[in-house]
Amino acid sequence: MSNTPPHPDQERPAAIRTLDLAKQYGTGDAATHALRGVEINFHRGEFIAVMGPSGSGKSTLFNMVGALDAPSAGRILIDEVDAAQLSANELAFLRCRKIGYIFQSYNLVRYMTALENVTLPMVFAGIDAETAHKKGMQLLEQVGIADRWDHRPLELSGGQQQRVAIARSLANNPMILLADEPTANLDFKTGREVLDLLERINKDRQVTVICSTHDHRLLAMCDRIVWVRDGRIERIQKREDLEITVGHMAGEDDQ
Amino acid sequence: MTRLAAERQKGLSPGVSLRLVATGVGFRLMRSGVTVAVQALAVAFLVYVFAAATIDTTVQRRAAEAIAPYRKADAQLTRLRQPDTVRTITETLQHGGEERLAEYATWAGLTDTELADAKWLAQQWHDAQRWHESLPDDDRVLLFGDQPLLEATVQLDDPDERRRLEQRLAERQLEPPGGAAPWVAFFDEPLARLMTTAQRIRAGHIRALSRLDPATMQHASDEQASQTLAEAGFRITEAQLTDLRPFAERLHTAAAMTEALQDPDVRRAIARRARVTINSVTPEVARDVIATPADAAWLHERLAERNTADAPPTADALFDYADHARREQRLADALPASSSAATNEPAAMSASTESRWLGLPPRTLLLIALSCLVCVVGVANAMTMSVTERFSEIATMKCLGARSGSVMTMFLLESAALGVAGGVVGTALGLALAAAGGFVRYGTLLAMAGDALGTLGLVALGALALGVVLSVIAALLPSWFAARLPPIAAMRVE
Ligand SMILES: Nc1ncnc2c1ncn2[C@@H]1O[C@H](COP(=O)(O)OP(=O)(O)O)[C@@H](O)[C@H]1O
Ligand SMILES: [Mg+2]
Numbered sequence: 001m002s003n004t005p006p007h008p009d010q011e012r013p014a015a016i017r018t019l020d021l022a023k024q025y026g027t028g029d030a031a032t033h034a035l036r037g038v039e040i041n042f043h044r045g046e047f048i049a050v051m052g053p054s055g056s057g058k059s060t061l062f063n064m065v066g067a068l069d070a071p072s073a074g075r076i077l078i079d080e081v082d083a084a085q086l087s088a089n090e091l092a093f094l095r096c097r098k099i100g101y102i103f104q105s106y107n108l109v110r111y112m113t114a115l116e117n118v119t120l121p122m123v124f125a126g127i128d129a130e131t132a133h134k135k136g137m138q139l140l141e142q143v144g145i146a147d148r149w150d151h152r153p154l155e156l157s158g159g160q161q162q163r164v165a166i167a168r169s170l171a172n173n174p175m176i177l178l179a180d181e182p183t184a185n186l187d188f189k190t191g192r193e194v195l196d197l198l199e200r201i202n203k204d205r206q207v208t209v210i211c212s213t214h215d216h217r218l219l220a221m222c223d224r225i226v227w228v229r230d231g232r233i234e235r236i237q238k239r240e241d242l243e244i245t246v247g248h249m250a251g252e253d254d255q
Numbered sequence: 256m257t258r259l260a261a262e263r264q265k266g267l268s269p270g271v272s273l274r275l276v277a278t279g280v281g282f283r284l285m286r287s288g289v290t291v292a293v294q295a296l297a298v299a300f301l302v303y304v305f306a307a308a309t310i311d312t313t314v315q316r317r318a319a320e321a322i323a324p325y326r327k328a329d330a331q332l333t334r335l336r337q338p339d340t341v342r343t344i345t346e347t348l349q350h351g352g353e354e355r356l357a358e359y360a361t362w363a364g365l366t367d368t369e370l371a372d373a374k375w376l377a378q379q380w381h382d383a384q385r386w387h388e389s390l391p392d393d394d395r396v397l398l399f400g401d402q403p404l405l406e407a408t409v410q411l412d413d414p415d416e417r418r419r420l421e422q423r424l425a426e427r428q429l430e431p432p433g434g435a436a437p438w439v440a441f442f443d444e445p446l447a448r449l450m451t452t453a454q455r456i457r458a459g460h461i462r463a464l465s466r467l468d469p470a471t472m473q474h475a476s477d478e479q480a481s482q483t484l485a486e487a488g489f490r491i492t493e494a495q496l497t498d499l500r501p502f503a504e505r506l507h508t509a510a511a512m513t514e515a516l517q518d519p520d521v522r523r524a525i526a527r528r529a530r531v532t533i534n535s536v537t538p539e540v541a542r543d544v545i546a547t548p549a550d551a552a553w554l555h556e557r558l559a560e561r562n563t564a565d566a567p568p569t570a571d572a573l574f575d576y577a578d579h580a581r582r583e584q585r586l587a588d589a590l591p592a593s594s595s596a597a598t599n600e601p602a603a604m605s606a607s608t609e610s611r612w613l614g615l616p617p618r619t620l621l622l623i624a625l626s627c628l629v630c631v632v633g634v635a636n637a638m639t640m641s642v643t644e645r646f647s648e649i650a651t652m653k654c655l656g657a658r659s660g661s662v663m664t665m666f667l668l669e670s671a672a673l674g675v676a677g678g679v680v681g682t683a684l685g686l687a688l689a690a691a692g693g694f695v696r697y698g699t700l701l702a703m704a705g706d707a708l709g710t711l712g713l714v715a716l717g718a719l720a721l722g723v724v725l726s727v728i729a730a731l732l733p734s735w736f737a738a739r740l741p742p743i744a745a746m747r748v749e
Binding site: 059066068090092113 | 262264271275278279282647651652654656658659661741742743
């Protein structure tokens, strides 16, 4: 990758970098500038919270970073590889093994059991059925619903479905977990459990977790907070700095 | 942590694709019920049409084979009881076997040259008739009016008539075999010569029959009977006579029964047993009253109560007669009307096969094409629904690393699986319908279609394969739509 710019932060390697990222929906007067020049590094093993009001461009950023959509301008380097230069099949390979996606509406396959959902990415990765089965059960155990392995999504609660989705996102040992509002459809307590689970995964596996939520409890878990407003990064804070300024907010939510 | 190389995602192996398609197949098959049903109906129709045609031809061929001995025995026995008609004689001269011709020669005292001449004349006569029959209606009517050729030619001994006929042939530009002049000339002296010979043969046959006494023949041993027949000029071997015996016996029983039906007491008893009015008792009703040997014994007793000179037929004879008569009737019913009437060439069949393809008339072929079209449209529609319904799942799979090709393969395989399911159901349904239809038409004779099991199997396999192919073709477009779906579509919340 000769055209890759020199690494700006030498102390920690970046899992994902964006360079002057912009995304525009539509053209002319009807155009929406969802992102306007976003430059950010997500380091390996980091737990990042993406915060911002609705419509600020968080989901758009996630889609770009997850190589699900192409930017209008700028570049995304995933593990130092420019996503724009990858073919469809190479992108499929990337989505399969490097990135784990956790969706707001879980997106489990309705006609598959929990275990079948978890093993699906391994099937696409060409892993044999027996290994996939074993690993799938392990993952379900780690997210705490191994006893529900043969239930279909309709027979599971929202929290349980999201746990299956988390187990599925870990199937091929991804480098990055992208979770866009994973708690939005969950009640307060269940949402907390999901966030706890993500924190544990981040600590145990050293996976980069990028998560957006309206639950301020997340602020207490993450390494850095990225504040997004009007398609721009307003500021990036480390948690240590945050505890001083918004400490009472975390306390407020705890009651 | 592994370094990301820009590797290509590999496609799924057929086995893995199949396993993915099979996952939760019960869940999806329920939803795909419509697809399977549409498929099944189209395949069922296809199988039904071909299987019914196969059953028809097989049963009819077997029935024709099975009825042949009855027909042959009938002809033989008729020859032993009644003189041949002139028509039968000319037909036999034209295509008959050595034995029959030798009998004719004996009865009419024909020399070899005379016989050869009669055969040649009969051939000419046959050809003339065939050509006359093959003419379009208006031409035929113009030539001789609307009457059989034999009657029409009676007036042709008049030279003026013959000249007029020749003129008419020329006007119409009709070319009889061997040319117009010889054809017309045949109706003068040659035809008269043929008719004279035929009359001589008939007279000889009558004389020969007068030397046979039916009552003595009935009770004579095969050897004696054969002797008597040989003396009367019949060429019939002892073995042939042995074979004919049961048929003669049945004929005798039938005659005795018909005679007994004159008796009001017998009629009344049979009417009561058959639950019909006394006036509607026919030999057929009497025959059908004898369904079992016990019925035969009953009828035998009724006949024995009468005060007649002749002993009534035994119960065994009655049953044997009724049983065989019914069987012959069933076989005759199974045959198409044309072939049961005309014993010689199947002229009627060759005419109607010209416009056929795969042995089916164009209307049925059109229906088959339509049913295939309905099948394709139905499956395409159902697959489109199935794909639309699963947009988010398909996009999610693409987020999880499914290649476009893998998605396409999965949907095509799924459609093929539905095609197999619909095909199996449809084939079973079609075969069942064809068998039921066959049973309605042929009753127990349907068992004769057993010969065609191999063909029916091929029909079933072919229809099954066609169903799967149609289903995959129908799924091509919807599958392509599914494969094209971008992973980002997974984000859309329904
Ligand atoms: N597919 C799209 N087409 C047009 N506009 C879009 C589309 N997706 C998002 N937007 C617009 O882009 C802006 C950012 O949206 P989004 O990234 O979803 O924000 P957030 O996730 O922070 O709520 C919004 O104004 C939204 O209306
Ligand atoms: Mg959003």
